Amino acid sequence: MVRVGGMRELAQRLHGLGTTIFAEMSALAVRTGSVNLGQGFPDTDGPDSLLDDAIAAIRGGANQYPPGRGIPALRRAVADHQRRFYQIEVDPDTQVLVTTGATEAIAAALLAYVEPGDEVIALEPYYDSYAACIAMAGGRRVPVTLRAPDFRLDLDELRAAVTDRTTVLLINSPHNPTGTVLTDEELRTIAALAVEHDLVVITDEVYEHLVFDGGRHLPLATYDGMAERTVSIGSAGKTFSVTGWKIGWVTGTPEVVTAVNTAKQFLTYTSGAPFQPAVAGALALGNEYFDELRFGLQARRDLLCDGLESLGFGVHRPQGTYFVTTDVRPLGYDDGVEFCRMLPERAGVVAIPHQVFYDNVEAGRPLVRWAFCKQPHVLEEALARLTKL
Numbered sequence: 001m002v003r004v005g006g007m008r009e010l011a012q013r014l015h016g017l018g019t020t021i022f023a024e025m026s027a028l029a030v031r032t033g034s035v036n037l038g039q040g041f042p043d044t045d046g047p048d049s050l051l052d053d054a055i056a057a058i059r060g061g062a063n064q065y066p067p068g069r070g071i072p073a074l075r076r077a078v079a080d081h082q083r084r085f086y087q088i089e090v091d092p093d094t095q096v097l098v099t100t101g102a103t104e105a106i107a108a109a110l111l112a113y114v115e116p117g118d119e120v121i122a123l124e125p126y127y128d129s130y131a132a133c134i135a136m137a138g139g140r141r142v143p144v145t146l147r148a149p150d151f152r153l154d155l156d157e158l159r160a161a162v163t164d165r166t167t168v169l170l171i172n173s174p175h176n177p178t179g180t181v182l183t184d185e186e187l188r189t190i191a192a193l194a195v196e197h198d199l200v201v202i203t204d205e206v207y208e209h210l211v212f213d214g215g216r217h218l219p220l221a222t223y224d225g226m227a228e229r230t231v232s233i234g235s236a237g238k239t240f241s242v243t244g245w246k247i248g249w250v251t252g253t254p255e256v257v258t259a260v261n262t263a264k265q266f267l268t269y270t271s272g273a274p275f276q277p278a279v280a281g282a283l284a285l286g287n288e289y290f291d292e293l294r295f296g297l298q299a300r301r302d303l304l305c306d307g308l309e310s311l312g313f314g315v316h317r318p319q320g321t322y323f324v325t326t327d328v329r330p331l332g333y334d335d336g337v338e339f340c341r342m343l344p345e346r347a348g349v350v351a352i353p354h355q356v357f358y359d360n361v362e363a364g365r366p367l368v369r370w371a372f373c374k375q376p377h378v379l380e381e382a383l384a385r386l387t388k389l
């Protein structure tokens, strides 16, 4: 046993996880007074009705533990949402589980389905909690790399990654950080592989309402053979611009939801009492809300992408999400981490290097992610500052 300063050392399975890049970069943003295009949170709040409903819920006494699976009104609203947008039928009592953000849903799903030593295939660059949660579940992550310039899923690479130790595919579409939205053909292949190898598929769909240019989000659970093997994950954070509320949900068969809840109930048991009724109301907002959210973000995507392009960055315009990826090599840099550490002091802007989201570091070395879920004047200020480069 290794002891450090009288304390037992960090458990082996957490080695290498360190501090999230977002904590480091957000602290750097505050210290340097930088415009923070690092972490993906909007700088405006969600719709007024949502905020008013949460305040009313607090005043109305919704301040104690809600039911472990979530309040009935929110479970019903999630079921209605799945039917309205995707024609998916789920029973709100047995097929919906409210979680503490998508983050808890991901953790609970991995803890529910991964045995120590199992291989979990995930698309890299990864959202950073994936690597940590696979490690905490005792699994081994196996990356399939989305490569620049188009960040498409290489279906042969995916097929080749499946072994007899693979038990779970962890899919994210729309994909953070690349902005890739998986196509019908890609999703069909994923589904066929999952059925052929009897895999559980955990699908992180938190950016489902942020698909641009007339594209559509297609949920994996709607593909042949997938309903019974898919853990579908959504979240209010991105859809209603309340990332700090941490209200997420899982949908799936009753067996899937019970399995995920077996882990979830001992992580937080429950959370967000006054936020749950508010999110239930927001999920029923009219189509104009969802359209405005998407069009507004698409316009801000274009503002930032056009600006970065005119500054000389190699810009990979995303199909969805909050993020644009750039290549910094045209500006004479070859390492995104060095670029992002230099940027706050040099230009007063914070961005996130892709590299930290890869096992295959070389694939992400020159790539940098910028969040455009900010007000236009903030994006303009960031672009003005970047002219100093």
Ligand SMILES: Cc1ncc(COP(=O)(O)O)c(C=O)c1O
Pocket (backbone or CB within 6 Å): 040, 100, 101, 102, 103, 104, 127, 172, 175, 176, 204, 206, 235, 236, 237, 243, 246, 247, 248
């Ligand atoms: C791909 C992805 N999944 C999950 C999350 C976390 O969602 P939540 O805030 O609901 O926990 C994020 C947040 O950035 C994300 O980008």
